Amino acid sequence: xxxxxxxxxxxxxxxxxxxxxxxxxxxxxxxxxxxxxxxxxxxxxxxxxxxxxxxxxxxxxxxxxxxxxxxxxxxxxxxxxxxxxxxxxxxxxxxxxxxxxxxxxxxxxxxxxxxxxxxxxxxxxxxxxxxxxxxxxxxxxxxxxxxxxxxxxxxxxxxxxxxxxxxxxxxxxxxxxxxxxxxxxxxxxxxxxxxxxxxxxxxxxxxxxxxxxxxxxxxxxxxxxxxxxxxxxxxxxxxxxxxxxxxxxxxxxxxxxxxxxxxxxxxxxxxxxxxxxxxxxxxxxxxxxxxxxxxxxxxxxxxxxxxxxxxxxxxxxxxxxxxxxxxxxxxxxxxxxxxxxxxxxxxxxxxxxxxxxxxxxxxxxxxxxxxxx
Amino acid sequence: xxxxxxxxxxxxxxxxxxxxxxxxxxxxxxxxxxxxxxxxxxxxxxxxxxxxxxxxxxxxxxxxxxxxxxxxxxxxxxxxxxxxxxxxxxxxxxxxxxxxxxxxxxxxxxxxxxxxxxxxxxxxxxxxxxxxxxxxxxxxxxxxxxxxxxxxxxxxxxxxxxxxxxxxxxxxxxxxxxxxxxxxxxxxxxxxxxxxxxxxxxxxxxxxxxxxxxxxxxxxxxxxxxxxxxxxxxxxxxxxxxxxxxxxxxxxxxxxxxxxxxxxxxxxxxxxxxxxxxxxxxxxxxxxxxxxxxxxxxxxxxxxxxxxxxxxxxxxxxxxxxxxxxxxxxxxxxxxxxxxxxxxxxxxxxxxxxxxxxxxxxxxxxxxxxxxxxxxxxxxxxxxxxxxxxxxxxxxxxxxxxxxxxxxxxxxxxxxxxxxxxxxxxxxxxxxxxxxxxxxxxxxxxxxxxxxxxxxxxxxxxxxxxxxxxxxxxxxxxxxxxxxxxxxxxxxxxxxxxxxxxxxxxxxxxxxxxxxxxxxxxxxxxxxxxxxxxxxxxxxxxxxxxxxxxxxxxxxxxxxxxxxxxxxxxxxxxxxxxxxxxxxxxxxxxxxxxxxxxxxxxxxxxx
Numbered sequence: 005x006x007x008x009x010x011x012x013x014x015x016x017x018x019x020x021x022x023x024x025x026x027x028x029x030x031x032x033x034x035x036x037x038x039x040x041x042x043x044x045x046x047x048x049x050x051x052x053x054x055x056x057x058x059x060x061x062x063x064x065x066x067x068x069x070x071x072x073x074x075x076x077x078x079x080x081x082x083x084x085x086x087x088x089x090x091x092x093x094x095x096x097x098x099x100x101x102x103x104x105x106x107x108x109x110x111x112x113x114x115x116x117x118x119x120x121x122x123x124x125x126x127x128x129x130x131x132x133x134x135x136x137x138x139x140x141x142x143x144x145x146x147x148x149x150x151x152x153x154x155x156x157x158x159x160x161x162x163x164x165x166x167x168x169x170x171x172x173x174x175x176x177x178x179x180x181x182x183x184x185x186x187x188x189x190x191x192x193x194x195x196x197x198x199x200x201x202x203x204x205x206x207x208x209x210x211x212x213x214x215x216x217x218x219x220x221x222x223x224x225x226x227x228x229x230x231x232x233x234x235x236x237x238x239x240x241x242x243x244x245x246x247x248x249x250x251x252x253x254x255x256x257x258x259x260x261x262x263x264x265x266x267x268x269x270x271x272x273x274x275x276x277x278x279x280x281x282x283x284x285x286x287x288x289x290x291x292x293x294x295x296x297x298x299x300x301x302x303x304x305x306x307x308x309x310x311x312x313x314x315x316x317x318x319x320x321x322x323x324x325x326x327x328x329x330x331x332x333x334x335x336x337x338x339x340x341x342x343x344x345x346x347x348x349x350x351x352x353x354x355x356x357x358x359x360x361x362x363x364x365x366x367x368x369x370x371x372x373x374x375x376x377x
Numbered sequence: 378x379x380x381x382x383x384x385x386x387x388x389x390x391x392x393x394x395x396x397x398x399x400x401x402x403x404x405x406x407x408x409x410x411x412x413x414x415x416x417x418x419x420x421x422x423x424x425x426x427x428x429x430x431x432x433x434x435x436x437x438x439x440x441x442x443x444x445x446x447x448x449x450x451x452x453x454x455x456x457x458x459x460x461x462x463x464x465x466x467x468x469x470x471x472x473x474x475x476x477x478x479x480x481x482x483x484x485x486x487x488x489x490x491x492x493x494x495x496x497x498x499x500x501x502x503x504x505x506x507x508x509x510x511x512x513x514x515x516x517x518x519x520x521x522x523x524x525x526x527x528x529x530x531x532x533x534x535x536x537x538x539x540x541x542x543x544x545x546x547x548x549x550x551x552x553x554x555x556x557x558x559x560x561x562x563x564x565x566x567x568x569x570x571x572x573x574x575x576x577x578x579x580x581x582x583x584x585x586x587x588x589x590x591x592x593x594x595x596x597x598x599x600x601x602x603x604x605x606x607x608x609x610x611x612x613x614x615x616x617x618x619x620x621x622x623x624x625x626x627x628x629x630x631x632x633x634x635x636x637x638x639x640x641x642x643x644x645x646x647x648x649x650x651x652x653x654x655x656x657x658x659x660x661x662x663x664x665x666x667x668x669x670x671x672x673x674x675x676x677x678x679x680x681x682x683x684x685x686x687x688x689x690x691x692x693x694x695x696x697x698x699x700x701x702x703x704x705x706x707x708x709x710x711x712x713x714x715x716x717x718x719x720x721x722x723x724x725x726x727x728x729x730x731x732x733x734x735x736x737x738x739x740x741x742x743x744x745x746x747x748x749x750x751x752x753x754x755x756x757x758x759x760x761x762x763x764x765x766x767x768x769x770x771x772x773x774x775x776x777x778x779x780x781x782x783x784x785x786x787x788x789x790x791x792x793x794x795x796x797x798x799x800x801x802x803x804x805x806x807x808x809x810x811x812x813x814x815x816x817x818x819x820x821x822x823x824x825x826x827x828x829x830x831x832x833x834x835x836x837x838x839x840x841x842x843x844x845x846x847x848x849x850x851x852x853x854x855x856x857x858x859x860x861x862x863x864x865x866x867x868x869x870x871x872x873x874x875x876x877x878x879x880x881x882x883x884x885x886x887x888x889x890x891x892x893x894x895x896x897x898x899x900x901x902x903x904x905x906x907x908x909x910x911x912x913x914x915x916x917x918x919x920x921x922x923x924x925x926x927x928x929x930x931x932x933x934x935x936x937x938x939x940x941x942x943x944x945x946x947x948x949x950x951x952x953x954x955x956x957x958x959x960x961x962x963x964x965x966x967x968x969x970x971x972x973x974x975x976x977x978x979x980x981x982x983x984x
Contacts, residue, residue, distance in 0.1 A: 056554045058516040069543065113554060118546040118580050121516075123554050163736045227728035239704035240695050241735050257736060258729035287700055287736060326740040327730065327747050348748035349815035349982060352741055371740045 013160040015267050021158050021297050025133050026149035037144050041135040043170040043280050048133045048149050054126030057108050062120020064104045065093040069120030082112050136168050137280045138299045156299040157274055159267055164283030164294025165243045166251030171218035173274050177201035180268035184222050186211040193217040197279045199271045203260040206232045213249035219281040221253045221296055224261030244284025251283040253294040261331050274298045326371040334359035380637055382854040385465045387458040390846035391433050392643055393420055393471040400436035401846050402444055403861055410857040412865040416440040422473040428627035429473060454634055469635045470845040472643035477501060477617050480528040482508040484535035484544040492598045493534040496606040498690045500613040501645025510544045516551055523555035530616050536574030538599045545573045549584040556588055566590040568616045572597040572609040638853055644673050646848030648690045651675040653851045656686060657859050660802025667808035669699035669738055672762035676770055678795050687795050689770035693762040698755060698810050699738030706731050709757035716960050717753035719971035752823055755810040759827030767794040798831040799931050807839035817946045818978050821870045829958050831877045832931035833940040836870040869945030871913060876928035877956040882906035886928055886953035891920035903953035908977045913944030
C-alpha cells in the first residue's frame with residue numbers, strides 16, 4: 005500500500021543540494037569537474053537555431069512557383085543581409101524589373117518549386133546556462149551541461165512565480181504571523197531576498213518591485229492579489245517564466261498563512277547570507293517546487309541533517325493542508341487502520357491529531373503533511 | 378496470429394495509468410464472463426524504478442494473492458491456463474508518461490484540419506495544436522509552435538486526392554523548417570504520418586524524409602464528402618507502439634509480455650468500450666472520464682438516415698479536478714462556479730480554496746462544504762469539456778464518411794453538432810469525483826447539471842474504471858467485454874426524465890406513470906422549477922411520460938411518450954427545471970433553489 009499522505013516539503017538547515025544545469029541543445033561546457041563556481045557564472049553555452057521567416061517570392065514577383073529557382077539571386081545556404089535582394093523578376097525586355105528583398109538577416113534555408121516560398125533562417129541565438137548556486141562542479145556531462153553541488157540550507161515552498169535570482173537574506177517580519185506590508189519594504193531591500201510572514205498583498209508586491217527586491221518569501225498570498233499582479237489567472241500550475249520584476253516563493257498556500265515557525269526561524273538564522281531562489285513550480289508528473297538555497301561556506305557534507313524517511317508514526321509532527329484545519333500543526337495520537345466516515349460522508353483512512361492548543365481532531369491522512377521537528 | 382475467443386476462459390488485463398497500475402482478472406464461470414479479482418500497485422514509469430513492468434508485476438501479484446491462482450513464473454505470465462494456474466491471455470492499455478501527445482496539420486482548419494484532429498483523438502491522443510494554412514498565424518509563428526510543443530508525433534494531412542498540392546507542400550515545408558524534436562529521447566527522429574493528397578506524396582517525401590521518420594498512409598479526406606480515418610488511426614497506433622512506447626521505460630518488456638494483442642492507449646480503449654456498448658444495445662451513448670488533469674468525452678450517436686453509428690472522442694487536456702482545477706476556474710470564470718455552490722460564500726475564499734487544491738492535488742474534501750465546492754467545480758469542468766466535445770463532434774459538409782474504429786457510416790449533418798441530447802440513451806460517468814462521490818445521487822445530479830440531458834436518459838457510473846481493460850478485451854472478445862461491462866463495471870444509477878421547455882415556477886411540467894415489478898403503481902406530477910426522486914430498484918419498467926403544454930420529452934410538445942425507465946441505486950429523477958437549465962441570477966434565491974433541489978433528491982446530509 006502506497007503511503008496515503010503528502011510527504012512534507014523539505015525545510016533543512018544542512019543538506020547537500022545538487023542542481024542539474026543542462027543546455028536545451030548540445031553545446032559547450034565552460035567549466036571542469038572540481039571547479040568552484042559562483043551563482044552568476046556561465047557554466048555552459050550553446051546556440052539555438054535562429055527563427056525562420058518565409059518569403060512568398062512567387063507571389064511577390066508574380067511568378068509561377070516552378071519558376072522561382074531560376075529567378076533567385078541566392079542559393080540554398082547563402083548568407084543574406086536584411087533588405088538585400090534575394091530574387092529578381094526578368095522584367096519586360098529587361099525593363100521594369102522588380103526584386104524581392106530579405107526581411108531579415110540570415111541564410112537561405114530552402115527554395116520551393118511547389119509553393120514558391122523561400123525560407124530564411126535568422127542567425128543563431130546564443131544561450132547561456134549559469135551555475136545558479138555558489139558551489140562546486142561535481143559532474144560534467146560533455147556538451148550537455150554540469151551538476152553543481154552546494155552544501156547548505158534548503159527550503160522548499162509550495163508555490164512560486166518568477167525565475168532564478170540570488171541575493172542576501174533579509175528578514176523584515178518580526179514574527180511568522182506578521183503580514184509583509186509595503187512599509188516593511190524599504191530601500192534597504194534592494195537586491196535582497198526578503199522574508200516576510202503570513203501574507204503579501206498586491207501593494208507590497210508592487211513596492212517590492214519598486215525598491216528592487218530580488219525575491220520575496222512569504223507564508224501566503226491571496227489568489228486575487230496574484231491575479232492582479234500577473235494580470236491573468238494562472239491556469240495549469242506551471243510557473244517560473246513570469247517576468248514581473250521579483251521572484252515570489254509562497255511557503256504555505258493561498259490565503260493568509262502564518263509561515264511555519266521552523267522555516268521562519270531557519271531563514272532568520274541565515275540573515276545576511278547569499279541565497280539562490282527560484283519560483284518555478286510544476287505540479288504534475290515530475291513535480292517541481294519553488295526553493296531557497298543558502299550555501300554554507302566551509303561546512304562539510306557529513307553534517308547533513310538527518311532526513312526523515314518512511315511512513316507516518318505516532319508522535320510525529322504534522323501540518324493539516326486542507327480545510328477545516330488548514331495550516332494547523334499537531335502531533336499524531338492515533339493511526340486507526342479502518343476506513344472512517346468523514347463529515348463529507350467520504351470514507352477515508354484517517355489519523356487522530358492533537359493540535360498545538362491541545363484540541364483534538366480527526367483528519368484524513370491525505371490531508372496532512374509530515375513536518376520535520 | 379489471430380486469437381480464438383472461444384479459448385479465452387481466464388483473462389488478465391492491466392491498465393498502466395499515470396499514477397496507478399490496475400490489474401483485473403476475468404473468468405468464465407457458470408456460463409458467464411465475470412470480473413472476479415482486482416489488484417493495483419503504483420505505476421513505475423518514473424524514477425527510481427523506470428520500468429513499467431515492475432508496477433504491472435506488483436499488481437498481478439496482488440491478483441495472485443487474492444485469487445489463489447498462480448499467474449507468474451518469475452517475471453513471466455503463465456499461458457495458457459491449466460487448472461488453478463496461468464491465464465489464457467494477457468493484454469494491457471497504457472496512459473503512463475502523459476499519454477500520446479500529437480500535433481496535427483491540415484490545409485483548411487475546419488476541413489482537413491478537423492478530420493486530422495478527429496483521427497488523432499479517436500486513436501486516443503491529446504491534440505496539442507491544429508496547424509492549418511488558414512489558422513490565422515504567420516508561418517514563423519507556426520514553426521515556433523511546432524518547435525515549442527515537442528509532440529510525440531505529427532499527423533499531416535491536407536488536400537483531397539487529385540487536388541492542389543501547394544498548400545500541403547507548404548505545411549510540410551514548415552514542419553521541415555521547424556526540424557522538430559520528439560518529447561522523449563534525442564536518439565530517434567520525430568515520426569510524421571502523412572495522410573493527405575496522394576499526388577503530393579513525392580514532394581512530401583522529398584521535403585520530410587531526411588528530417589523525420591516519415592510514414593505515408595491513405596488520405597484521411599480522399600474526397601470532400603468523405604472521411605477515411607481508419608488508415609491514419611491505425612498508423613497512429615503503430616507509431617505509438619513502435620516509436621513512443623518503445624522509448625518509454627520498460628515498455629519493450631511489457632510489449633513482450635502482452636504479445637498477442639497490441640497495447641492500446643487508455644482513452645482509445647475506453648472509446649472502443651463505449652462504442653461496443655452502444656452498438657450492442659443500439660443506443661446513443663455519452664461517456665465521460667474526469668481525471669485530475671484531463672477530461673475525456675466519448676459519444677456514439679446513430680444517424681437517423683442510415684442507422685449507422687458515429688463515434689467521437691475529445692480530450693480536454695486542461696480540465697480536471699486537481700492539477701488542472703485552476704484552469705477550470707480560469708476558463709469557466711468564478712461566477713459560473715459560484716452558481717452551483719449551495720451556500721453563500723466569499724469569492725476570495727473560494728479562489729484561495731481552488732488554488733490550494735491545485736498546489737496540494739492529493740488532498741480530499743473532509744467537510745461537507747469542501748465536498749460541495751468540489752462538486753460545483755466538477756459541474757463546470759464537465760460542462761466545458763462537453764461544450765468542446767459538441768464543437769468537435771460535427772458533421773462534414775457532404776454525405777458519407779468513415780469515422781468509427783472499424784465501421785463505415787454515413788453522416789448527414791452539415792457542420793452541425795451530432796450530439797442530440799433528446800436521442801441520448803445512456804450517460805456514463807467515470808473518474809474520482811463521479812465514481813467515488815459519497816452518494817450516488819450526487820454523481821447523477823452532477824451529470825444532469827453539466828450535460829443537461831433531455832427526454833429520458835439512463836445514467837450510470839463506471840465504479841472502478843474498468844472500461845480501458847474491457848475496451849482492449851473487446852478487440853478479441855466483444856461479447857465477454859460487454860458482459861463484464863454491464864454486470865460488473867457499470868453501476869446503474871437510474872433514469873433521468875428531463876422535459877425541454879420553460880414555464881413559470883409552479884406551472885405544470887410533466888406527469889410520469891408506471892407500475893413497479895412488485896405491482897405498486899406510481900404517478901408523479903412535477904411542476905416547473907421542481908425536481909423529484911422516485912425510488913426504482915434494479916428493474917426496467919414501461920412508463921407513460923406526459924409533458925404539459927410547452928414541454929417536450931421526445932414525442933413532441935405536450936405529447937405523451939411511452940418510455941422504458943431503468944432503475945438503479947438512485948432511482949428515477951424527474952427534472953422539472955426545463956431546458957436550457959435556468960438558474961436564478963440573484964444569490965439568495967439561487968441558494969434557496971439549489972438547497973430545495975438537493976433536499977428533493979437527498980443529495981447531501983442535513984447539517
